Every structure is written in C-alpha cells, then in structure tokens.
Amino acid sequence: MKTLKILAAATALTAVSLSSAVAEKWDMPMAYSATNFHSEKGVEFADKVRKYTNGKIDITVHPGGSLFKGGEIKRAVQTGQAPIGERFMSAHANEAPILGWDNLPFIATTYEDNNKLWAAAKPKVNEALSKLNLVALYTCPWPGQGFYFKKPVGSSADTKGVKFRSYNTATATFAEELGMIPVQVEAAELSQALATGVAEAFISSGSTGYDRKVWEHLSHYYKVNAWLPRNYVMVNKGVWDGLDAETKAGVQKAADETGAACSAKSAELAGWYFEQLEKNGMKVEDAGPDFLKELQAIGGKMTADWLKTAGADGQAILDAYKAN
Numbered sequence: 001m002k003t004l005k006i007l008a009a010a011t012a013l014t015a016v017s018l019s020s021a022v023a024e025k026w027d028m029p030m031a032y033s034a035t036n037f038h039s040e041k042g043v044e045f046a047d048k049v050r051k052y053t054n055g056k057i058d059i060t061v062h063p064g065g066s067l068f069k070g071g072e073i074k075r076a077v078q079t080g081q082a083p084i085g086e087r088f089m090s091a092h093a094n095e096a097p098i099l100g101w102d103n104l105p106f107i108a109t110t111y112e113d114n115n116k117l118w119a120a121a122k123p124k125v126n127e128a129l130s131k132l133n134l135v136a137l138y139t140c141p142w143p144g145q146g147f148y149f150k151k152p153v154g155s156s157a158d159t160k161g162v163k164f165r166s167y168n169t170a171t172a173t174f175a176e177e178l179g180m181i182p183v184q185v186e187a188a189e190l191s192q193a194l195a196t197g198v199a200e201a202f203i204s205s206g207s208t209g210y211d212r213k214v215w216e217h218l219s220h221y222y223k224v225n226a227w228l229p230r231n232y233v234m235v236n237k238g239v240w241d242g243l244d245a246e247t248k249a250g251v252q253k254a255a256d257e258t259g260a261a262c263s264a265k266s267a268e269l270a271g272w273y274f275e276q277l278e279k280n281g282m283k284v285e286d287a288g289p290d291f292l293k294e295l296q297a298i299g300g301k302m303t304a305d306w307l308k309t310a311g312a313d314g315q316a317i318l319d320a321y322k323a324n
C-alpha cells in the first residue's frame, strides 16, 4: 500500500513537471495603464488562456509600456521578440492604411455602429495584418473621442497655435487643420507632456484623461464622440501557425470571450469617466455648434484622405458598412 502511495505521488509529480515542461511562457506587452480596463481585460485573457489550454500557454501581462513602449510593441511582436502584445490599431495606419478604419470622424459613433464597421473591416484588416506577420486575436474599442483643452474653445479661432498631443497620423492631421501644432506622445507619457508644456491639448476618450489625471493641467473636455478607436491583441503569425489546433481553439475561445467582455466594459465605463473628470473639476460638455461644424468638415476631408490611401479596399469597407 505504502509503495503504491509513493508510486502515485511520483506519478503525480512527473505529471506536474511534464505539464510545466511543455507550458509555453509568453510575455505580453500592453501599451496602457495597468488599471485601465484594456489592461485588466488583458489579465483576464491570460487567465482564460491558461484555463482553456490546460496550462499549455502561460501569459504574463506587462502593462503601461513597461516591457516595450507603446510605439515599439508591434515591431516586437512582428519580429518575435515578444510572441504576443497589445496596441492601438490606428497607430499602425501609416504602415497599412486599412488599419485606420476605426479613425474616421463621425462615421461610426456608437458601440453598435463601431461593431458594424468592424464587421465590414475585419477581413481586410486581417489580410493586412497577415502581411505584417501578425494575427489579431481580439480587438476592444475605447470610448468616443473628444477634445481636452486648458481653456474654453468655441471654434478654431481658439485653437490656433495650441500644442496638441496626437496619437497617430490622422490625429496630427486633425490638429493641423485646426491650426494646432501636433506632437506625438504615448498615453503613458501624457501627464509628463502636459506638466512640462510639451502639449496643452489632445484628443482622446474620458478613459485616458482619467488614467492620466489630466485635470491637474487641463480644464475643458468637449464630447465630440468623433470615433471609437480600437486596441488589438496581436500574436506573431509564425508563433500562431506553430500551435496545434486544440491550443489554437483554446486561445481563440479566450480571445472571443475577452473581446466581448472588454467591449461591454468600455461601454459601461464611458459615462463614468466623464463623471470622474467633472468630480475633479473639469468642465465636460458637448462641443458647441460652430466648433462641431468645423470638426465635421475636417472629418469629411480626413475620410476622403483615408480613402485615397486605403484605395478600393477602404471604399469596400465603407460601402459594406453603409449597406448594413
């Protein structure tokens, strides 16, 4: 009996060491604050992946650009320095214009419409990502984008010469159209940029304003709701293709569940973020009619510019979206 027990214990030990021997350890750099819902969902994703792959894939999340800075994450995953990572999709539109599908002003301004637009864009986006040696596992929208300023703004007459933090090429163009001076700054470095005067305005969701406590430097938020851009969790294509079918299915199940939960969380928090900005002394209001009219005109131009770079594929996405 004793021998049997020892044998059983030894077998159990071997099983444990075997399973840990085959566990693949994946570091997952993420670009935004550890306490942001995108990062919290990333941690839940890692838990689900461990569960659905029976411990075969063990992901460690590194939020806030701590392992690779936001601007370096895509390259790290493309080249296999990190097998998986998360980043803002339209930040990559300079390399593959189609990835700017979610940065088109006033085209899809609700979560529902953003989902419809994503459904139309997804096949083309996946094609483009594949060429970059990437596979998207899930995407998750930020709440709607509006403008932060340190003074009341009623029209572009008030924005001339303002130093504007942009997060991609499209937002830099937006700023220039308003007579502002764009400077690209990572969300992780935004507080510092505002504190040092490198930037004095930006476009983003209530979420990033809250994360970065921007009420310490700025006073006004205009709820333009111009677009709901997405983050995506991407995996290196070679790493993905190397997984067996069962493991892939486990990771994909975790991704599908997390994508849905993350999107729901974003919608749930959108209004709450505005309350927090107000509680901390900011004026949160709709953009006035003159400003809005200007923004809409610029938006139309930005969409036209995007269509020039995204070509027939871009037009096909917009047509499919409008047909639904």
Ligand code: PCA
Binding pocket: 088, 142, 143, 167, 186, 187, 203, 204, 205, 206, 207, 208, 229
């Ligand atoms: N926050 C991110 C991207 C969009 C958003 O709402 C940022 O400002 O960098």
